[in-house]
Amino acid sequence: MADFHPILARAIAGLTDKSPEARRAVYDRARAALLSQLRSLDPPLSEADITRERLSLDEAVSRIEAEIALAEAIEPSFPPLPADERRDPAPLPEPERAPPEPRPSPAPAPAAEQIFDERPAIREEAVPTRPRVAPPRARGVNPGHVRTAVVGAGVALAVAVIAGAAYYVNKINPPPEPTVRPRAEASGQPPAEQSGKISERAGAEATASSQGAPQRGPAVPGAASDVAVAQRAVLYIEVPDAPQQPRTVPGRVFWRLDSDTVGQGQPVETIVRATVEIPDAGLALDFTIRRNTDQAFPASHIIGMRFTTTGEAASDTVREVGVPQFKTDEGERGAPLSAISSALGENLFVAALSNVQVEADRNLDLLQTRPWIDLPIRFASGRRGIITFEKGVSGSQTIADALARWRG
Incomplete structure (x- = not known):
């Protein structure tokens, strides 16, 4: 059986409207297309094989819905504030600031210390700043293009994996020699x-x-x-x-x-x-x-x-x-x-x-x-x-x- 989860997950992620109704429409289209493709194969698949693939698709749908529900439960939601609380509050009076305490002036250092104290200062200025890692460059292939292709096909990719799988079972399975x-x-x-x-590469051809x-x-x-x-x-x-x-x-x-x-x-x-x-x-x-x-x-x-x-x-x-x-x-x-x-x-x-x-x-x-x-x-x-x-x-x-x- 194929794993429908990554294919359907990408299709749902590419939807602009991720409401339950929109997701349900994607799932229904996938089920209908899957049954149509599997029943049109020649030689035909058994009903047990078709049922097994339908259950695999339903399991992927349930897993995606559970992940969405978990994400919504984790995300905090706050009720809207009342109208009177949304108004800007009156500005509070600024507290009186205490006069700053005078700092004691440091005692003058000996001349020799002043000479050596200048060197660390110069060294600190000469130390280069820590390089910042540049943000990653945009990839040549925009992931949105892939999602658009998947969604535009209406989960045809999910159906294709199983339809092609059923076909290649008959093409690949019999050992030719x-x-x-x-x-x-x-x-x-x-x-x-x-x-x-x-x-190392050992030996010649x-x-x-x-x-x-x-x-x-x-x-x-x-x-x-x-x-x-x-x-x-x-x-x-x-x-x-x-x-x-x-x-x-x-x-x-x-x-x-x-x-x-x-x-x-x-x-x-x-x-x-x-x-x-x-x-x-x-x-x-x-x-x-x-x-x-x-x-x-x-x-x-x-x-x-x-x-x-x-x-x-x-x-x-x-x-x-x-x-x-x-x-x-x-x-x-x-x-x-x-x-x-x-x-x-x-x-x-x-x-x-x-x-x-x-x-x-x-x-x-x-x-x-x-x-x-x-x-x-x-x-x-x-x-x-x-x-x-x-x-x-x-x-x-x-x-x-x-x-x-x-x-x-």
Whole structure:
């Protein structure tokens, strides 16, 4: 189920009229649009799934109303003053001031002391004043623009997250092939061991793999990524006894172009597919990027994330996934995409990228120019982790080819 709370909260915050009637109108529109979108999906959802999403939306509405009621209760309210009390009171007579007591004149200091006393005075004048921190500059993207887009869509974003979620459950959930492919064993060069601190890039790119590896789905003509090249990937898992020294598990990632259809009678769409494999942790990730072709779905692109936990090393499932972050170097903190991440089920997640023009342009810039990707995750056991993987030459070329096809 998706979390409607942040989406509805932003929609309510952007309202000029925040009266109960205006809020109720937003909630009613969200419920009606949600039911309409969910019932129009093909293949259709079960009534149990639809009811579960309706309850999730109602829970978010109740939470927002409780927060508003709490804020109103905390804010002090004072009754208006009577008319006679609002008038300016008569001025009170000024109290008589006692004559100031004469201050005793200080005894003259010796000449030597006067000479040395002047130096601290000069030093005090020479000490620069404490610098004041300038107020933060206005951001390039005004938060009001985002709120305007959300409110103008009439909580369409809230509906879109669930509508898209229900669609991608059917698109992402069926595993297309085994997690570990034979070509990975033949081509992947294991990276060097690393310490807990992410500071160095170890090893070079692995050698090219076999040319005859099977492809999933219809082949994309002219794709430059038919030759699978293993790029580096690392899983960092939180250690409860040593939070500052996470456990590192090396892995690999394969990038390539793929294709898929959004429905019966629809044209074939080019998608980016990255398969991250962490064999020693029993974890694999199918990471896909596709453009959004549904005009009713307020998102520029869709990122699908399907995890697979297999083998003896698999510990627990993935419960939460953050928004993907793109960065220039492996050891730095990444810049998150402007997107909303939502859980569709066990080990299944989707991120809807913003279609606000300024944010969409920024997202595309991050996709094209940043060579490393961070994906924050939380396991069902509560442990946190980060999957870090690089685009490399194959990933950069794959994304560039996909963007060129989407523009054309």
